[in-house]
Amino acid sequence: MPPIALSRSANLELALYAAGDAVAQVRAGRNLSDALARPEAGASLRSAVQDLAYGTLRNLGLLDALLSELLRKPVKPALHALLLTALYQLRARPRTSHTTVDQAVRAVARLEPAAKGLANAVLRNYLREADALVARCDSDIAHYSYPQWWIDRVRAAWPQHWESVLNAGNLRPPMTLRVNRRRLTAEQYLAKLGESGLAGELIGPQAILLERPLPIESLPGFGAGEVSVQDAGAQLAAQLLDVRPGMRVLDACAAPGGKAGHVLELADCALTALDSDPARVPRINDNLARLGFSARVVCADCSVPAMWWDGAPFQRILLDAPCTASGVVKRHPDIKWLRRESDIARLAATQGRMLDALWQQLAAGGKLLYATCSVFPQENAQTIESFLARNDRARRLPLAGLEGGQLLPDARHDGFFYALLERQ
Numbered sequence: 001m002p003p004i005a006l007s008r009s010a011n012l013e014l015a016l017y018a019a020g021d022a023v024a025q026v027r028a029g030r031n032l033s034d035a036l037a038r039p040e041a042g043a044s045l046r047s048a049v050q051d052l053a054y055g056t057l058r059n060l061g062l063l064d065a066l067l068s069e070l071l072r073k074p075v076k077p078a079l080h081a082l083l084l085t086a087l088y089q090l091r092a093r094p095r096t097s098h099t100t101v102d103q104a105v106r107a108v109a110r111l112e113p114a115a116k117g118l119a120n121a122v123l124r125n126y127l128r129e130a131d132a133l134v135a136r137c138d139s140d141i142a143h144y145s146y147p148q149w150w151i152d153r154v155r156a157a158w159p160q161h162w163e164s165v166l167n168a169g170n171l172r173p174p175m176t177l178r179v180n181r182r183r184l185t186a187e188q189y190l191a192k193l194g195e196s197g198l199a200g201e202l203i204g205p206q207a208i209l210l211e212r213p214l215p216i217e218s219l220p221g222f223g224a225g226e227v228s229v230q231d232a233g234a235q236l237a238a239q240l241l242d243v244r245p246g247m248r249v250l251d252a253c254a255a256p257g258g259k260a261g262h263v264l265e266l267a268d269c270a271l272t273a274l275d276s277d278p279a280r281v282p283r284i285n286d287n288l289a290r291l292g293f294s295a296r297v298v299c300a301d302c303s304v305p306a307m308w309w310d311g312a313p314f315q316r317i318l319l320d321a322p323c324t325a326s327g328v329v330k331r332h333p334d335i336k337w338l339r340r341e342s343d344i345a346r347l348a349a350t351q352g353r354m355l356d357a358l359w360q361q362l363a364a365g366g367k368l369l370y371a372t373c374s375v376f377p378q379e380n381a382q383t384i385e386s387f388l389a390r391n392d393r394a395r396r397l398p399l400a401g402l403e404g405g406q407l408l409p410d411a412r413h414d415g416f417f418y419a420l421l422e423r424q
């Protein structure tokens with residue numbers, strides 16, 4: 001586990017307290033970004049809290065198992081989450097363990113004064129017996145830090161790669177940029193980074209993997225639309241869609257507009273960007289405006305065309321479908337603990353309905369790209385196979401370098417699935 005960097009002004013006691021609170025909220029069903037939205041906190045405290053909460057959720061399977069070994073009887077959820085966060089910090093920064101115990105006990109005193117002695121004993125017992133305790137935590141859940149159903153499904157789907165898929169999801173995510181080729185080439189932007197003392201590596205036609213993540217304000221030309229932040233796997237979508245100038249294109253699930261912006265960078269087309277979430281739709285406009293583009297942006301349900309479609313067919317359709325997001329857990333470790341196994345079949349049914357509705361809007365000879373950020377075949381290959389079985393005019397086109405359409409996650413990119421369908 002990599003260490004967290006606390007600046008001198010950040011207070012570990014407060015950071016542990018706030019991160020424990022965020023972890024408790026996730027365990028109660030809230031997503032992590034909402035749980036972390038604390039406008040009152042200063043920037044250094046915010047980043048410390050974020051590091052602790054993300055790290056704890058990445059390693060939750062092991063931390064949970066360790067805490068069960070250390071506790072003789074159950075404690076309240078808020079205290080449990082705070083102790084998990086303190087254990088994470090002890091494992092991440094073993095050299096400052098005495099400070100951590102001291103600060104964690106203070107944080108517990110804020111939450112439940114009567115539990116100070118218990119917290120002190122639990123954390124000191126961990127330090128005394130860490131190796132033996134870890135050795136006793138030998139379940140799959142503790143080892144991989146995913147729910148058992150998730151481990152079983154990944155193992156069944158990817159018998160050769162299941163461990164690397166699971167392990168990739170527990171890494172810290174890299175930061176990858178997409179260079180706006182209407183403004184400059186990726187090589188020119190790399191040189192620009194170098195002039196600012198920053199380094200990166202070209203890993204796709206417009207994709208630059210930064211040597212280390214940075215705040216976007218530090219990126220030269222970001223405000224002027226020279227680059228966007230987008231995972232290298234996500235950058236395949238616009239490339240595969242094969243859009244030419246002048247085409248009528250639909251991005252059916254467009255918010256916040258990452259792939260829509262890329263489509264417009266690649267070809268001057270007539271884009272309709274649709275999303276059903278009114279809170280996310282304005283972000284499409286913001287993202288396109290920063291890049292200097294415009295599109296017809298609509299808030300509507302893509303599976304009910306009567307509400308928004310004028311009847312003119314599209315030559316290209318991108319369906320970046322809602323999915324479990326099982327391929328992007330290194331960016332969103334809360335997903336591992338918030339998803340239920342039953343979500344997969346529910347989402348697969350929604351995806352099938354969306355495909356059926358959008359297919360009616362595709363011009364003859366047109367192409368529809370189906371995309372998810374998932375590694376579960378039920379919402380990927382199986383959704384497409386069922387669709388092909390009920391549509392004899394749909395042909396799946398081969399995608400070079402993406403056997404079966406699946407890009408499995410690794411240290412450099414997230415996991416995605418792509419299927420390009422042509423209407424005969």
Ligand SMILES: C[S@@+](CC[C@H](N)C(=O)[O-])C[C@H]1O[C@@H](n2cnc3c(N)ncnc32)[C@H](O)[C@@H]1O
Pocket residue numbers: 252253254255256257258259260274275276277280300301302303320321322323
């Ligand atoms: C994977 S995200 C899209 C990401 C986006 N393509 C990008 O690259 O920035 C899926 C989106 O589908 C939207 N969505 C879910 N159900 C929808 C529906 N029935 N019609 C339109 N959009 C929908 C969600 O609001 C969400 O923004």
